[in-house]
Amino acid sequence: MNDNPCTQIRHDFPIFEVSVDDQPLCYLDSAATTQKPNQVIQAVKDFYQSQNANVHRGLHTLSEQATTAYEAVRRKLAQFLNVQSREIVWTSGATASLNLIAYGLSDSLKKDDVILLSPLEHHANIVPWQLAAKRTGARIELLPVDAQGILQLEQAKALIENLKPKVMSICHASNALGNINDVAALIASSKSSGTVTVIDGAQSLLHLRPDLQQLDCDFYVFSAHKALGPTGLGGLYGRYELLNALPVYQSGGEMIDTVSFSGTTFRPAPEKFEPGTPNIAGVIGFGAALDYLAAQDHDALFQHEQSLYQSLLQQLSGIDGIRIWGDTANNVGTVSFNYKNEHHYDLATLLNTHGIAVRSGHHCTQPLMAHLGIEGTIRASLAFYNNQQDISRFIAALKDTISLLEE
Template sequence: MIEQLRKDFPLLQTHIDEQPLCYFDSAATTQKPQCVIDAVNKFYRQDNANVHRGAHTLSAAATTQYESVRNKLAQFLNVSQREIVWTKGATESLNLIAYGLSEKLNQNDVILISPLEHHANIVPWQQVAHRTGAKLELLPVSKQGILDLEASKTLISAKKPKILSICHASNALGNIHDIAALIQVAKQFDTITVIDGAQSLLHLRPDLSAMGCDFFVFSAHKALGPTGLGGLFGRYELLNSMPVYQTGGEMIERVSFSGTTFREAPGKFEPGTPNISGVIGFGAALDYLDAIDANTLAHHEASLYHYLVNALKKIDGISIWGDTERNIGVVSFTYKNEHHFDIATFLNTYGVAVRSGHHCTQPLMDHLSLQGTVRISLAFYNSYQDVDILIDALKNTIDMLEE
């Protein structure tokens, strides 16, 4: 089945420096199936028009397609479509939420995040804390880079934070956090919970109603969709209680020189012409995922991940960071004192695409006393043959580095 699915992704059939491409950077962005590419192309060839603004046939067709994807995503996440806001991506979503919630913060209120967060889930809260006088504090993480769940629950109970914002899965290490357990404790203190789902949307397909979070953010391009699109789920009463983030056309109810009134959510957060083609392309990605058994893909990813980890552990000098038991399929490793960039550069000559660096998690790397790591991030379209090629290339790379 996986070999058949791989044929749906055009870029996986290409070569790099005459070597077959082995793509291991899906945590940065996933490859796109042909149906997504075709949906974007079809929109511009056959349906191109602005949405919500015209009575003509093309505009009506574009609007129907556009809003149908909002409903499709709501069903995918098990929430109401009026709780889905389109943005440019998880980064903009987190900034929107942080800005909107800042009005609910007072001096000495606590915002809790973890050392495992992407910069996009650190810097907005730093800015909010600076403006409001709130305190930004950290959940406990081990020296290996694993969240201490029991100590985190105890800290939430002790601090009674106003906001808890944490990634569902780490982009740098792949750790899956027990979000439901943290939310359950946080609810006792009316803590507003914000979940960065950029890495979990594709791999874990979360049921947000069951999870019980107040906000959840995502990026479409990390779940087979186009770049430049993402969004957020927000509990409707919370969304409507927040101030507008940006202003312009489309999100207004009425404008006059004496004042302006705004639409209710989600419209109040969607000014200007949206990324229509991106939304429609993402709709095709959701259809593609819905047509495949989620358990089959999850089983393949888990099996492939353990195959990779076991192969790496056989190479003397490799150190793997993070939680290898609960993981979305990301391996972050170092090799002795060799620089991560050198390893990634040599691997590229074999057609193996990996990520090197701090992965937009500099505080985490500081916590681990690392300059950076080599990151291998899997998706269901990776194969065992891909992993075998990677391991052979890595062994050859190590031989060259040690000559």
């Protein structure tokens, strides 16, 4: 895919018409949140303007229409992921989904059971498991990652066979480094041990569009805002028998079957995990994001991202003193780097004066930063709406920043 279809796509994203500090926006922070196409913005606006009603509760027309539209998105996402719609639970994001799963699986964990994570995980895929371990006496073990931040697959498979973990929860792609982990191979290795496998798909839904039946994981979590959708929405897939067996996490209206002061009964999954009024507008907006993605040629978009990534890598590597982290051969298009001993915060602040939006810091992966022996990095993360001009502007701004720092 050359830059022409990308130019077309960029017109769908009104943020690129906005000036930030009097400069055109160069947005390289899609791992934090993606920009939204007009279609998503319009769908949210239309909902509030002409369809707004609560779901599942009313017999009146608007409520029925809202319920139909809301449930249609569940089916759409299920189709997108190649699973059943009753296996999709809406939450407020990947963080909420991981908390729900870690809390729910605590019931089946006991002292000395192994919860297997990796040093690459976002805090959202560490802390809920630490709490689960504390509640149950289970212990956390880590998959091997080398000094560059790359998961060591063969050693990891051997470790899985040796430890026979009760739960393995790992990211499909690292938010800090962009590495794509071979989660299918890890899941396959854990099958003979009956391990419950949880995949943090926050960074993979948009770039990799996984087929979850093929992946064969038990749970998969995501955030809608990292895949063109609105903030405050995410969800999880759970293999139905496992999902339905999880205990209630949060309770209230909508998720119940009957309530009396002598006891309450709950509805089956997914409803039993969706108490209260959901993020209806968010779901409708995400439905528009899924339609948008379905209408694109995924392979072409992926190739476009990858060629921008290669160009970015090549130009960065040509700058003396740049240290790039992570697996550059298998990557969703996120470059994490340092420049000599300069503080990442100073670089990002100076880049911002050029209109460049990148992230600096530990990226909610403090254990990974400790493993790499650094405090943080500068992270430039791409999406298919980026173009070659973004890369050129970023490199020029970086060179300018470096010469300022070297003065």
